[in-house]
Amino acid sequence: MKTKSVVKVMPKQHTDDSIADLMQKLLLKIGEDPERQGLVRTPQRADKALRFLTSGYETDVQSIVNGALFEEKCDEMVVVKDIEFYSMCEHHLLPFFGTMHVAYLPNNKLIGLSKIPRIVDMFARRLQLQERLTHQVAETLQEVLKPKGVGVICEARHFCMMMRGVEKQHSGAVTSAMLGAFRARKETRDEFLSLVSHRNHPFY
Ligand SMILES: [Zn+2]
Numbered sequence: 001m002k003t004k005s006v007v008k009v010m011p012k013q014h015t016d017d018s019i020a021d022l023m024q025k026l027l028l029k030i031g032e033d034p035e036r037q038g039l040v041r042t043p044q045r046a047d048k049a050l051r052f053l054t055s056g057y058e059t060d061v062q063s064i065v066n067g068a069l070f071e072e073k074c075d076e077m078v079v080v081k082d083i084e085f086y087s088m089c090e091h092h093l094l095p096f097f098g099t100m101h102v103a104y105l106p107n108n109k110l111i112g113l114s115k116i117p118r119i120v121d122m123f124a125r126r127l128q129l130q131e132r133l134t135h136q137v138a139e140t141l142q143e144v145l146k147p148k149g150v151g152v153i154c155e156a157r158h159f160c161m162m163m164r165g166v167e168k169q170h171s172g173a174v175t176s177a178m179l180g181a182f183r184a185r186k187e188t189r190d191e192f193l194s195l196v197s198h199r200n201h202p203f204y
Contacts, residue, residue: 019047053088056125064119065144068112075148077188079103080116081196089160090127098156098172100134101196104141105148105181105188111141130156131175138177149180151192 017025023043027034034043081101089096102116123136134154141150153176162169181188 019050020044023047053086053125054127056122059122059125061119061122061140061144064115064122065111068115069144070110070112071108072106072110073108074106074110075108077103077105077191077195078110078113079192079195080113083117083120085120085124085133085156087124087126087128087130087133087156089158090129092160092164093127094159094163096128096130096156096158096160098154100137100155101151101153101192102137102141103151103182103192103195104145105150106145107147109145109147111145116141130154130158130173134175135177138179142179147180149182149184149188150177151179151182151189152177153192153196 020043023046024034027039027042032039034040079101080103081099083100083102084097085100086095086097088094100120102120119140120137123133123140134152137154138150138152141147153174155172155174157172161171178189182192183189
């Protein structure tokens with residue numbers, strides 16, 4: 001199959017093989033026939049899908065937050081909860097997905113609420129560990145806003161657990177990152193937890 005056109009439109013490709021070329025080899029490796037009808041365009045589709053799922057490498061924080069930071073006298077907790085995300089586990093290249101709850105205690109600086117899910121997506125669309133994803137979101141808000149504190153809770157289910165090996169389909173993992181007041185003050189942490197705990201759980 002000719003896949004040269006794929007290479008042409010992907011100028012950042014550093015190796016001779018495009019992702020589509022590699023996908024075609026992968027199909028052969030697992031015993032498939034890449035020429036059969038259903039698979040003829042699969043390498044290109046998978047190439048495109050994988051580029052989208054890892055597009056977070058090419059996004060930077062400044063381009064997201066530019067023009068969306070506001071000076072405002074405000075010191076009440078801001079919470080954005082139930083942010084859906086989809087990521088890829090770096091150990092198995094299988095998806096993990098779930099929800100994230102993000103809060104910060106402003107220090108007279110606010111960020112446009114819609115920017116928080118975009119920051120989550122920026123880090124989720126990379127090869128990840130749930131723990132690192134959680135921390136990266138927290139640390140980015142800490143850097144950008146210099147707030148009194150940041151709290152992030154992430155609940156996820158991993159295809160590598162659900163589909164292979166242990167096959168525990170209903171087990172989820174919860175990770176958290178607490179910075180500043182969220183780490184130091186139990187009252188702040190409790191307020192955050194109470195704000196995010198009464199909700200429709202996405203998994204059950
Ligand atoms: Zn995994």
